[in-house]
Amino acid sequence: MKKLTSLLCVGSLVGASALAVALNAQAADPIRIGVAVGLSGANSVVAPAVVQSSQLAVEQINAAGGILGRKVELEIVDDASGAVGAQKAFDTLVFQKKVQAIIAMETSAARNAALPVVTKGKVPYIYTSFYEGRSCNPWMYVNGWVPEQQVSPMVDYFANAKGAKNFFLVGNDYAFGRGMLEFTKKYIEKKGGKVVGEEYLPIDGSDWTSVVSKIRSVKPDALISATAGGAPNVSLAKQLKGAGLTLPYGNLAIDEGTAKTMGDVATGLYMSASYLTGIETPQNKEFIAAMTKKFGADLKTPNELSEPQYEAFFLYKAAVEKAGSTDSAKVTSALGEVSYTGPRGAVAMNSSRHTQLSMRLGQVQADGSILILETFKNVDPGAQCPNIK
The missing domain is CATH 3.40.50.2300 (Response regulator)
Incomplete structure (x- = not known):
């Protein structure tokens, strides 16, 4: 009996050890975040800035220890700025690259075509582009402005x-x-x-x-x-x-x-x-300085499409940490409960899966700079997706 007990103890230790090894291996695996963006087509003018802001966010997150101790890796795919390209790009990210989340600004046509793929793959999706409003999906949150x-x-x-x-x-x-x-x-x-x-x-x-x-x-x-x-x-x-x-x-x-x-x-x-480079906040000054340091002469002007892309990575990080894992359902739920204070100010996607935003009315000057004429604080997005829980 004593021998059997010893064998069981050894077996338990071996099993526990194997489990620990497996958990450590999983912890060491990177968290892959997909970025579908129009490297070609109508959005090719703005795509480089979006890619740069994604790269900076990942670099900063990894330098601070990653997410739950795991490094973050980018998977960037061209969606060709349109519906057909988006379907292919999202399919690649979800079913081939097996990303844990997608963070992307796209044309509305591309977004609409991609949502069925997101639903099928059950992948958290932060849509970072301003758009016409009222696009709702159980797996999607939005941090861009609406009309x-x-x-x-x-x-x-x-x-x-x-x-x-x-x-x-x-x-x-x-x-x-x-x-x-x-x-x-x-x-x-x-x-x-x-x-x-x-x-x-x-x-x-x-x-x-x-x-x-x-x-x-x-x-x-x-x-x-x-x-x-x-x-x-x-x-x-x-x-x-x-x-x-x-x-x-x-x-x-x-x-x-x-x-x-x-x-x-x-x-x-x-x-x-909601974002202009002339915003006078410590967070925006730090953001501009970090972008300038990383990309130097190759820096593309941070803008209304690239800055929300940047902050979305930190919103995802906060959601994963709140959920305690990268489980899609848990993270998706947590995305509506977290916030991040970045270059635009505090952002929380808790207003029917959208966010209140401070808006700025600007005018382009002769030197290309934007003069901020007025600022409107904490403008509500209205009832965008009230029936999505």
């Missing part, structure tokens, strides 16, 4: 400071452009203004000649556009400038980095953003 936060500062400024009553709206013909301008039109009319023209061009279109002609013919007091981030913003602004149109122009989709690459074409353009 309820971004439109009112621009429309109110044009109405109050510029005396604008008649507005012309221009967008790309897909979910973002249509959704943003539908909300903008309703807001303008609610405030007593009038939309005298509304035109759309396909997302890959670049000839705005007919649209510019219509703007000229109706003579609106102000113009507001919602085009796909990147190339369409540039082509529209260039053609407006070339036509000699000088009316107040607000762009609901342009980022600071793109604006700076446009030279005098962007001078005078208005933008409403």
